[in-house]
Amino acid sequence: MNAMLTSLTTALSSNVMHSMGWALLHFLWQGTALAALAAAAMALCRQAQARYAVAVGALVLMLLAPPLTFLVDAQSHSDAGTPLAASPHGKATWQRADGVTTVHPSHVASVDALPWLVEAWLVGVAFFSLRFAGGFLWLERERRRQSATVNDRLLEICYTLRDRMGIRRAIQFCECKWMQAPAVVGWFRPIVFLPATALTGLTEQQIQSVIAHELAHIRRFDAFVNVFQVCVESLLFYHPAVWWLNKRIRTEREHCCDELAVAFCGSPVEYARALTLMEEWRSAPTFSMAANRGPLTDRIIRVLGLKPLGAATRGLGLAGSVLCLAAALAAGQALIGLAHPSSTHAGSASQAAASPNPSASPAAGAKPSPAHAQSGSSRASDSSPSSSASSYVDAMKAAGLGDLTVDQLIALKIQDVTPEYVRELQQLGVHPNADKLVAMRIQDVTPAYIRELREAGLNPDEDQLISMKIQDVDAAYYRGLKDVGIDCDVNHLVSMKIQDVTPEYVRALRATGLTVTADQVVSLRIQDVTPAYLKEMHDQGIDPKTDEAISMRIQDVTPEYVREIHALSLKPSVSELISMRIQDVTPDYIKALQSAGFKLSVNEIVSAKIQDVTPEFIEQARKHGFKDLTLQKLIQLRQLGILDSKTDL
Numbered sequence: 333m334n335a336m337l338t339s340l341t342t343a344l345s346s347n348v349m350h351s352m353g354w355a356l357l358h359f360l361w362q363g364t365a366l367a368a369l370a371a372a373a374m375a376l377c378r379q380a381q382a383r384y385a386v387a388v389g390a391l392v393l394m395l396l397a398p399p400l401t402f403l404v405d406a407q408s409h410s411d412a413g414t415p416l417a418a419s420p421h422g423k424a425t426w427q428r429a430d431g432v433t434t435v436h437p438s439h440v441a442s443v444d445a446l447p448w449l450v451e452a453w454l455v456g457v458a459f460f461s462l463r464f465a466g467g468f469l470w471l472e473r474e475r476r477r478q479s480a481t482v483n484d485r486l487l488e489i490c491y492t493l494r495d496r497m498g499i500r501r502a503i504q505f506c507e508c509k510w511m512q513a514p515a516v517v518g519w520f521r522p523i524v525f526l527p528a529t530a531l532t533g534l535t536e537q538q539i540q541s542v543i544a545h546e547l548a549h550i551r552r553f554d555a556f557v558n559v560f561q562v563c564v565e566s567l568l569f570y571h572p573a574v575w576w577l578n579k580r581i582r583t584e585r586e587h588c589c590d591e592l593a594v595a596f597c598g599s600p601v602e603y604a605r606a607l608t609l610m611e612e613w614r615s616a617p618t619f620s621m622a623a624n625r626g627p628l629t630d631r632i633i634r635v636l637g638l639k640p641l642g643a644a645t646r647g648l649g650l651a652g653s654v655l656c657l658a659a660a661l662a663a664g665q666a667l668i669g670l671a672h673p674s675s676t677h678a679g680s681a682s683q684a685a686a687s688p689n690p691s692a693s694p695a696a697g698a699k700p701s702p703a704h705a706q707s708g709s710s711r712a713s714d715s716s717p718s719s720s721a722s723s724y725v726d727a728m729k730a731a732g733l734g735d736l737t738v739d740q741l742i743a744l745k746i747q748d749v750t751p752e753y754v755r756e757l758q759q760l761g762v763h764p765n766a767d768k769l770v771a772m773r774i775q776d777v778t779p780a781y782i783r784e785l786r787e788a789g790l791n792p793d794e795d796q797l798i799s800m801k802i803q804d805v806d807a808a809y810y811r812g813l814k815d816v817g818i819d820c821d822v823n824h825l826v827s828m829k830i831q832d833v834t835p836e837y838v839r840a841l842r843a844t845g846l847t848v849t850a851d852q853v854v855s856l857r858i859q860d861v862t863p864a865y866l867k868e869m870h871d872q873g874i875d876p877k878t879d880e881a882i883s884m885r886i887q888d889v890t891p892e893y894v895r896e897i898h899a900l901s902l903k904p905s906v907s908e909l910i911s912m913r914i915q916d917v918t919p920d921y922i923k924a925l926q927s928a929g930f931k932l933s934v935n936e937i938v939s940a941k942i943q944d945v946t947p948e949f950i951e952q953a954r955k956h957g958f959k960d961l962t963l964q965k966l967i968q969l970r971q972l973g974i975l976d977s978k979t980d981l
Contacts, residue, residue, distance in 0.1 A: 353446030367573035
């Protein structure tokens, strides 16, 4: 390995090694800046697909950054000249195009260290590439050794789901014992692996959901993006931002596939149960895409529609992203200055070459020539930025912001946080620290905005102001909610704006007879309880209260379901409808019981379902010669296992 690296680096010219080394170093701040921008953009996106697109785009830019930096650095070296050998005193010299030889101490480190840096990077790339190739070879070997075709019934389910999802690619479905959760492997001819544990531990509906999740990966061509991610990880392995961004991509990918699986199978509760079971079996190769990959709690919350309310956290995340971006840009500026010394050094070298006679400089006390006077005025103008920076620091101290760090000063200046802005906020009783000032300025929290909120009766603190501005909560929105009877605090106001609770929505709910509070209206909106849904329920004779309407929507009690139940001569109450839906009492199940001669009430039907009294069980009891069967007797037979076969016992 060492001999190979030595021959490779020897084949590269010193200019190429120099540019490659600086490209790798520059990516440290470039990758941090891109990750900060991606984090801020993802915090503003509400849809998983949008966050996924932002993260993948940022990863593409990360891959492009080093080669572009290499080209720019190589071009700058071509314009400046070529490096000469180190001088006898150990300092690197640089031969410019006009023949002037200059000494740049900053290049000494690069002459010595950059080749070693490139060699270390090549070793890392080789290691991760071998790891990548070995993982795929292992998957292929296990596929050939421990996989078999699934049974005809399951294969029919798989093909039906594939057709429903509009997938036209050839897909192979295999049963395996070396995985504990369903997974997809392959690019052009993908294979869906269904482990024996999943086939025996999940119900048919749950199996359909997890198969739909894997087919969603195939439909979205996620395997190709996954390979791209692994390649980027192999090339840019040394930057933590690459690994963080890849983890976010994989998380958002699972969220997107979860949404597709629920959309095509229509049972969020069953899918959430399947995820919980598979978490206990959690084991899947890194190079495959498994249904049980990703944070379990977050995925279940999203599947069930219980969207977390994290506006304030998003605001702090945005502020943190801005600070990381500012720090990365500052580090980048310092690194650029180290890589490419200022032109003033070259100017002074040229002046020294043009005036070799030391006596040409004015003697002490002599009247300076016009040229020297002009040079002095130039130096005076060059010093103005430092005096300007000093005055900005003094002005911020005068506004009450002392002991600021360099990073904080840079962030404040970038975001145009002026002393006047700070004083206006203080006059309104708002005293944010440096970090919150940056976040407020990013979100355009102006003194006029605060005054409007105060006039409307709101007095939010700094964090709440940032959250309100992120969600575009203004005084007009608050007044509109007060007009329809919702008088809430700032936190509820932000939550309602996140869930798109409008005054018109509240007014329409009240028109259906619901009296809602701020908490209830947020829950109603999360569960998509619409005025149209309530009206359809009223048409069926169902008049739920607010909490009951939320529970009905959670349990997927639809107007169509109610109509089918009513058609079977049953008139369940709201609580009975919810119980029936929880126990998965379907109209077909009731019809089967009625066809078997049982005319049961709603409570009796629910009890029968809980005890797993099925039409097949009733038929089995009758075949044994039992007569005059009642529901109570059937339940006792079921509980005591009298009809169970010896193998079941």
